[in-house]
Amino acid sequence: MISCARGGDTRRVFGALGAAVALGALASSLGAQATRGKAVYDKWCAECHGNTGAGDGSAAEYMLPRPRDFTKGVYQIRTTASGELPTDADLLHVVTEGMPGSAMPDWKTRLNETERADVVAYIKGMSSFFSGAAPTAIAAGKAPAMSAEAVAQGRVAFEKLECFKCHGQQGRGDGASAPTLKDDDGHPIKAANLAEHWKFNGGATIEQIYTRLRTGLDGTPMPSFSDAMESKVVTDEQLWQLAQYVRSLSPEKDPEVREVVRAALAKGALPVGPSDSAWSQADRFWIPLVGQIVVKPRWFAPSIDGVWVQALHDGKQLSMRVSWDDPSRSPDAPWNEWLGRIRKTVTAIDSIPIDSAQGPDRLTIQFPTRITDDAERPYFLGGDARHPVYAWRWRSTPDELQEGRLTGLGKFKAAGAAEVAHVAVFDQGQWRLQLTRALVPRDTSTVPAFSLGTPIPIAFFAADGSNGEDDLRGAVGAWYAIYLDVPTPPRVYIAPAATMLLTAGLGVLVVARAQRRERNSRRATKEES
């Protein structure tokens, strides 16, 4: 331990030798590794985490959750007990893999292993807590095999431990306490949406989920269940089962982003509403959305991170179901507290204040006004004055869908006859909106027709009123396309079969001829000898 007597020596040295030695002294007090880490930190980390590590870099105010304040020594992702420091391996893991669901990227491609270890050594020096004994990881076994029975038992534990209080009955982060949640700094913090495993801050393997249950996420409302286990309120096996249940709430794999949403030909009638069981048979396509940060007021804290799109047609009509997770059916009184914190935290960026009253939830779907094979796509943010978009603009309260034109985000003008039928359902933290329209609209002069076999450009904008979002503050996506399958004519099946037979026949002929030639030539050779 460095004492202050040594500090006195240092002081004298400072006076005598000046700044060069001061740097040397700093280096020796940091250690060689941390000194190397400082160079990495200043270059790559300081912009968000701040020069002193206090989480106050120039980009910090645009982020929610905010970047970690290293001076406090409180870390979410650990393998150690609640309130303990993370191990070096824990810190290295987060630097390497990043924190999904936050702005923290993975650094494994940009920094080599030494650089990552160096930066870990440096950030540890930012909190005096790290000068004590090294923390030790909790003892966690290996995940038992996943089974339907384990998942069912996990659901029992989910209810017994009242995980739904924050995470909601279906795990979509819509529990009764969700609108009140704040982190150690008083910033609003979402209960994790357990249906989106790719955004789990600490990773989504069963072991990682189990570890979060045991350790909690320090600095957030998520507590540790280790004491409950030691008190025999819950068993270790039940916590493993709970981890398995939590994992089962998300898709097996990360959603694959595909350019084209396929609208299959419906086997029977088109679904009558978003809860129609026919939708469970239709492929789901994930369309990611991000904060709208182009047009003022920009929005860096979007509530909605993507929509699932399904589509079917019957040759006459196109039916789409758009589903997205949103923890509130806005406006919803309990979320006033949340909105209050959002307004305080996401301070009037661009000097345009956020309304203190919750607006409705919104979804806008855009198409080009003319759809051709080589359709030039208008500007993805609602087009512009010269190239408007044809838009369907839905709002939750009152539940209403308008059709018209956008000449830029937020610049909507209703136009034309009502062509689209819609049914919206809000269920346990999820909106499901079914939209149905004739492929050939009544008003073909202003409304584009949808054709089979021609990709139809489509783009989405979604907003959560309880999160202070409106016509501009919200989540946007790039242009995607929807492709209506062309019914397959019978010749499509006959032609390949015929070709196959022909090929097989020719093959037989070729082989037979080759064999005959071989026999003939062998015979000829024998006769010669």
Add this chain to the structure above:
Amino acid sequence: MKRLLICGLFFAVAACGGKTEGGDAAAGAPAGDASAAPTTALGGGSVTGHVKFDGAAPTNPTIDMAGEAVCQGKYTSAPLDPVIMVANGMLGNVVVYVKSGLPAGQTYAVPNDAVEIDQQGCLYHPRALAIMVGQKLIIKNNDAVLHNIKAVPTKNRPFNISQPTAGMTTTRTFTTAEDDVPVECNVHGWMHSNIMVLPHPFFAVSAADGSFSIKGLPAGTYEIEARHTKLGSKLMTVTVAGDAAATADFAFSASGA
């Protein structure tokens, strides 16, 4: 400036090195490292008194517990957030402790009695606590609902524990003196308590009738502070002669003056 800072940093590092040794504030940690050092015997003196509240008692805010029937059912009328507890002109939940006057360099034995915090009817009882470094804090859940107990200190390590069932108890200790450790439940955002962590055992918390008693004080002249989470603090100098009981009465008011 930089020199000062660096020296300060050395101090901080040196100070923390000793204190975080039992760094895990986890249950089972030895009750204070101070036990290793020789401790000073307690005296026979005491400081007793009352904390008054001058003026009309403020109305505490009501809590909407409709979302938590188990807790709401424990009340016959709308539950109040006990921010300021006044009864018959007396103020409860005031931490009264020796702020200065103890001989330098003395260490004191950690009290054997644990300090308890109880979750009952989705409120913390008591709403203000004092505890000595190393002294056991027993956290009880008397509600048949999930509570999480989150302590948000800055000098000590934090903790955030879930207590999903009635009857569950958990023990924690603090390793360093700290003026105010806020405690909160995130399931029930209205639940708050504040813990003062002291390096000695000379403290008390005023009861509902405003009374308090700090025992075991050696003879001496002490600065006594009375602290209320919302109403601020009052100071008083008191001399304890031998084994006598000195008196210290405090008065708070809504204006805080």
